[in-house]
Amino acid sequence: MKFAYFGYREWAEDILTDIQDSKFDIKSFTTKSGEYTLSAKERSNEIDPKNLSFDSLKEFDAIMFYGWSWIVPKKIIDSVPCVCLHPSPLPKYRGGSPIQNQIMAGEDTSAVSLFKMGEELDDGPLYYQEPFSLEGDLYEVLGRMREVGTDLTRKLLDDFESGTVKEHSQDESRATYCKRRTGAQSEISSGDFDKMTARQIHDHIRSLQDPYPNAYITGSDGKKVYITGSRLEE
Numbered sequence: 001m002k003f004a005y006f007g008y009r010e011w012a013e014d015i016l017t018d019i020q021d022s023k024f025d026i027k028s029f030t031t032k033s034g035e036y037t038l039s040a041k042e043r044s045n046e047i048d049p050k051n052l053s054f055d056s057l058k059e060f061d062a063i064m065f066y067g068w069s070w071i072v073p074k075k076i077i078d079s080v081p082c083v084c085l086h087p088s089p090l091p092k093y094r095g096g097s098p099i100q101n102q103i104m105a106g107e108d109t110s111a112v113s114l115f116k117m118g119e120e121l122d123d124g125p126l127y128y129q130e131p132f133s134l135e136g137d138l139y140e141v142l143g144r145m146r147e148v149g150t151d152l153t154r155k156l157l158d159d160f161e162s163g164t165v166k167e168h169s170q171d172e173s174r175a176t177y178c179k180r181r182t183g184a185q186s187e188i189s190s191g192d193f194d195k196m197t198a199r200q201i202h203d204h205i206r207s208l209q210d211p212y213p214n215a216y217i218t219g220s221d222g223k224k225v226y227i228t229g230s231r232l233e234e
Helices: 010-020 074-079 098-104 138-162 190-195 198-207
Strands: 002-007 025-029 062-066 082-086 109-116 126-133 215-218 224-227
Touching: 002 010, 010 025, 010 062, 010 138, 062 138, 082 138, 098 109, 098 138, 098 198, 109 138, 126 138, 190 198
Parallel strands: 002 025, 002 062, 062 082
Antiparallel strands: 082 109, 109 126, 215 224
Protein backbone atom coordinates (compact mmCIF):
# COMPACT_ATOMS: atom_id res chain seq x y z
CA MET A 1 0.00 0.00 0.00
CA LYS A 2 1.04 3.59 -0.58
CA PHE A 3 0.82 6.23 2.14
CA ALA A 4 1.26 10.00 2.10
CA TYR A 5 2.55 12.00 5.07
CA PHE A 6 1.96 15.73 5.52
CA GLY A 7 3.99 17.15 8.40
CA TYR A 8 4.44 20.66 9.73
CA ARG A 9 5.49 20.73 13.39
CA GLU A 10 8.92 19.59 14.57
CA TRP A 11 7.40 16.63 16.44
CA ALA A 12 5.69 15.59 13.21
CA GLU A 13 9.06 15.46 11.46
CA ASP A 14 10.41 13.36 14.32
CA ILE A 15 7.62 10.80 13.90
CA LEU A 16 8.16 10.78 10.14
CA THR A 17 11.86 10.08 10.70
CA ASP A 18 10.97 7.20 13.03
CA ILE A 19 8.65 5.48 10.54
CA GLN A 20 10.41 6.26 7.25
CA ASP A 21 12.99 3.51 7.70
CA SER A 22 10.23 0.96 8.14
CA LYS A 23 8.69 -1.44 5.64
CA PHE A 24 5.99 1.03 4.62
CA ASP A 25 5.89 2.92 1.32
CA ILE A 26 5.58 6.53 2.55
CA LYS A 27 5.88 9.69 0.48
CA SER A 28 6.32 12.82 2.60
CA PHE A 29 5.23 16.37 1.84
CA THR A 30 5.99 19.66 3.55
CA THR A 31 5.52 23.40 3.11
CA LYS A 32 7.92 26.29 2.65
CA SER A 33 6.83 27.61 6.03
CA GLY A 34 7.44 24.39 7.94
CA GLU A 35 8.76 24.70 11.48
CA TYR A 36 11.68 22.43 10.77
CA THR A 37 14.37 21.79 8.16
CA LEU A 38 13.95 18.72 5.99
CA SER A 39 16.52 17.05 3.80
CA ALA A 40 16.84 18.18 0.19
CA LYS A 41 15.06 15.02 -0.97
CA GLU A 42 12.06 15.59 1.28
CA ARG A 43 12.08 19.33 0.62
CA SER A 44 11.53 18.55 -3.08
CA ASN A 45 7.97 17.52 -2.20
CA GLU A 46 6.89 21.02 -1.18
CA ILE A 47 3.21 21.82 -1.61
CA ASP A 48 0.88 24.76 -1.06
CA PRO A 49 -1.12 23.76 2.06
CA LYS A 50 -4.04 25.97 1.01
CA ASN A 51 -4.39 24.33 -2.39
CA LEU A 52 -4.20 20.57 -1.93
CA SER A 53 -5.12 18.74 -5.12
CA PHE A 54 -7.17 15.53 -5.04
CA ASP A 55 -5.69 14.43 -8.38
CA SER A 56 -2.20 14.42 -6.89
CA LEU A 57 -3.31 12.38 -3.86
CA LYS A 58 -5.81 9.86 -5.20
CA GLU A 59 -3.06 7.27 -5.72
CA PHE A 60 -2.58 6.86 -1.96
CA ASP A 61 -4.38 4.33 0.23
CA ALA A 62 -4.25 6.59 3.31
CA ILE A 63 -2.93 10.05 4.11
CA MET A 64 -1.49 11.25 7.42
CA PHE A 65 -1.79 14.89 8.48
CA TYR A 66 0.39 15.38 11.56
CA GLY A 67 0.85 18.79 13.16
CA TRP A 68 -1.16 20.21 10.25
CA SER A 69 -2.74 23.67 10.49
CA TRP A 70 -4.81 23.94 7.32
CA ILE A 71 -8.21 22.78 6.12
CA VAL A 72 -8.13 19.59 4.06
CA PRO A 73 -10.62 19.72 1.14
CA LYS A 74 -13.79 17.69 1.59
CA LYS A 75 -13.17 15.78 -1.65
CA ILE A 76 -9.92 14.39 -0.25
CA ILE A 77 -11.44 13.50 3.13
CA ASP A 78 -14.38 11.75 1.46
CA SER A 79 -12.21 9.79 -0.98
CA VAL A 80 -9.11 8.71 0.97
CA PRO A 81 -8.80 7.79 4.68
CA CYS A 82 -7.13 10.84 6.23
CA VAL A 83 -5.44 10.23 9.59
CA CYS A 84 -4.77 12.98 12.10
CA LEU A 85 -2.77 12.84 15.33
CA HIS A 86 -4.20 15.00 18.11
CA PRO A 87 -2.36 15.13 21.46
CA SER A 88 -5.36 14.97 23.78
CA PRO A 89 -7.77 12.32 25.06
CA LEU A 90 -10.41 13.09 22.45
CA PRO A 91 -13.16 14.12 22.57
CA LYS A 92 -11.67 16.33 25.31
CA TYR A 93 -9.54 19.32 24.28
CA ARG A 94 -10.50 19.46 20.64
CA GLY A 95 -8.97 22.43 18.85
CA GLY A 96 -5.72 24.40 18.94
CA SER A 97 -2.74 24.33 21.32
CA PRO A 98 -3.99 21.18 23.11
CA ILE A 99 -0.73 20.45 24.98
CA GLN A 100 -0.45 24.00 26.33
CA ASN A 101 -4.12 24.18 27.27
CA GLN A 102 -4.02 20.85 29.09
CA ILE A 103 -0.92 21.69 31.11
CA MET A 104 -2.31 25.11 32.05
CA ALA A 105 -5.57 23.45 33.10
CA GLY A 106 -3.61 21.35 35.60
CA GLU A 107 -3.91 18.03 33.77
CA ASP A 108 -1.29 15.42 34.68
CA THR A 109 -2.01 13.01 31.82
CA SER A 110 -2.89 13.43 28.16
CA ALA A 111 -3.17 10.96 25.28
CA VAL A 112 -2.18 10.50 21.68
CA SER A 113 -5.36 10.12 19.62
CA LEU A 114 -5.19 8.85 16.05
CA PHE A 115 -8.49 9.48 14.30
CA LYS A 116 -10.09 9.58 10.88
CA MET A 117 -10.58 13.17 9.81
CA GLY A 118 -14.14 14.40 9.23
CA GLU A 119 -15.67 17.71 8.26
CA GLU A 120 -15.81 19.14 11.81
CA LEU A 121 -13.06 19.93 14.30
CA ASP A 122 -11.31 16.77 15.60
CA ASP A 123 -14.61 14.86 15.60
CA GLY A 124 -13.86 11.80 13.46
CA PRO A 125 -13.87 8.18 14.67
CA LEU A 126 -10.85 7.07 16.68
CA TYR A 127 -8.38 4.46 15.46
CA TYR A 128 -6.13 4.38 18.54
CA GLN A 129 -5.73 6.30 21.77
CA GLU A 130 -2.99 5.83 24.36
CA PRO A 131 -2.10 7.99 27.40
CA PHE A 132 1.18 9.74 28.15
CA SER A 133 2.36 11.88 31.07
CA LEU A 134 2.36 15.68 31.03
CA GLU A 135 4.90 15.92 33.87
CA GLY A 136 8.30 17.54 33.42
CA ASP A 137 9.71 20.06 30.95
CA LEU A 138 8.02 20.49 27.60
CA TYR A 139 10.77 18.68 25.67
CA GLU A 140 10.12 15.63 27.87
CA VAL A 141 6.36 15.86 27.24
CA LEU A 142 6.86 16.15 23.47
CA GLY A 143 9.33 13.27 23.58
CA ARG A 144 6.72 11.00 25.16
CA MET A 145 4.15 12.14 22.63
CA ARG A 146 6.56 11.29 19.83
CA GLU A 147 7.24 7.79 21.18
CA VAL A 148 3.56 6.97 21.64
CA GLY A 149 2.66 8.58 18.32
CA THR A 150 5.29 6.55 16.48
CA ASP A 151 4.13 3.26 18.01
CA LEU A 152 0.47 3.92 17.26
CA THR A 153 1.23 5.04 13.71
CA ARG A 154 3.14 1.83 13.04
CA LYS A 155 0.20 -0.18 14.39
CA LEU A 156 -2.26 1.70 12.22
CA LEU A 157 -0.19 1.31 9.05
CA ASP A 158 0.04 -2.42 9.81
CA ASP A 159 -3.76 -2.45 10.14
CA PHE A 160 -4.16 -0.76 6.76
CA GLU A 161 -1.78 -3.28 5.20
CA SER A 162 -3.67 -6.24 6.69
CA GLY A 163 -7.15 -4.83 6.16
CA THR A 164 -7.96 -4.91 9.88
CA VAL A 165 -8.52 -1.20 10.56
CA LYS A 166 -11.10 -0.58 13.31
CA GLU A 167 -12.89 2.69 14.05
CA HIS A 168 -14.50 3.77 17.33
CA SER A 169 -16.94 6.67 17.53
CA GLN A 170 -16.16 9.54 19.89
CA ASP A 171 -18.53 10.21 22.77
CA GLU A 172 -19.92 13.64 21.87
CA SER A 173 -21.34 14.12 25.36
CA ARG A 174 -17.75 14.39 26.68
CA ALA A 175 -16.48 16.84 24.07
CA THR A 176 -14.63 19.98 25.18
CA TYR A 177 -12.87 22.61 23.08
CA CYS A 178 -9.84 24.86 23.34
CA LYS A 179 -8.50 27.72 21.21
CA ARG A 180 -5.09 28.17 19.65
CA ARG A 181 -2.97 30.37 21.88
CA THR A 182 -1.25 33.54 20.68
CA GLY A 183 2.13 34.94 21.67
CA ALA A 184 0.45 37.76 23.61
CA GLN A 185 -1.12 35.18 25.91
CA SER A 186 2.35 34.09 27.06
CA GLU A 187 2.69 37.15 29.29
CA ILE A 188 2.49 36.76 33.07
CA SER A 189 1.21 40.06 34.45
CA SER A 190 1.61 41.45 37.96
CA GLY A 191 -2.07 40.66 38.48
CA ASP A 192 -1.44 37.04 37.54
CA PHE A 193 1.13 36.72 40.33
CA ASP A 194 -1.52 37.91 42.79
CA LYS A 195 -4.11 35.32 41.77
CA MET A 196 -2.13 32.32 40.46
CA THR A 197 -0.66 29.57 42.63
CA ALA A 198 3.00 28.61 42.34
CA ARG A 199 1.95 25.45 40.47
CA GLN A 200 -0.11 27.46 38.00
CA ILE A 201 2.79 29.82 37.31
CA HIS A 202 5.14 26.86 36.88
CA ASP A 203 2.73 25.14 34.50
CA HIS A 204 2.32 28.35 32.50
CA ILE A 205 6.09 28.64 32.07
CA ARG A 206 6.85 25.01 31.20
CA SER A 207 3.94 24.72 28.77
CA LEU A 208 5.47 27.58 26.78
CA GLN A 209 9.04 26.38 26.52
CA ASP A 210 10.68 26.11 23.10
CA PRO A 211 9.53 25.76 20.36
CA TYR A 212 6.53 27.81 21.50
CA PRO A 213 6.38 31.55 22.37
CA ASN A 214 8.02 31.62 25.80
CA ALA A 215 6.40 33.01 28.92
CA TYR A 216 7.48 36.54 29.74
CA ILE A 217 7.02 39.44 32.14
CA THR A 218 7.14 43.12 31.18
CA GLY A 219 9.20 45.59 33.18
CA SER A 220 8.25 49.18 34.06
CA ASP A 221 10.37 50.29 31.09
CA GLY A 222 8.25 48.20 28.72
CA LYS A 223 10.99 45.67 28.03
CA LYS A 224 10.18 41.96 28.15
CA VAL A 225 11.98 39.35 30.23
CA TYR A 226 11.46 35.86 28.81
CA ILE A 227 11.28 32.91 31.22
CA THR A 228 12.39 29.66 29.62
CA GLY A 229 12.28 27.38 32.65
CA SER A 230 11.23 27.06 36.26
CA ARG A 231 11.43 24.67 39.21
CA LEU A 232 8.59 23.99 41.60
CA GLU A 233 9.57 23.35 45.21
CA GLU A 234 6.99 21.84 47.54
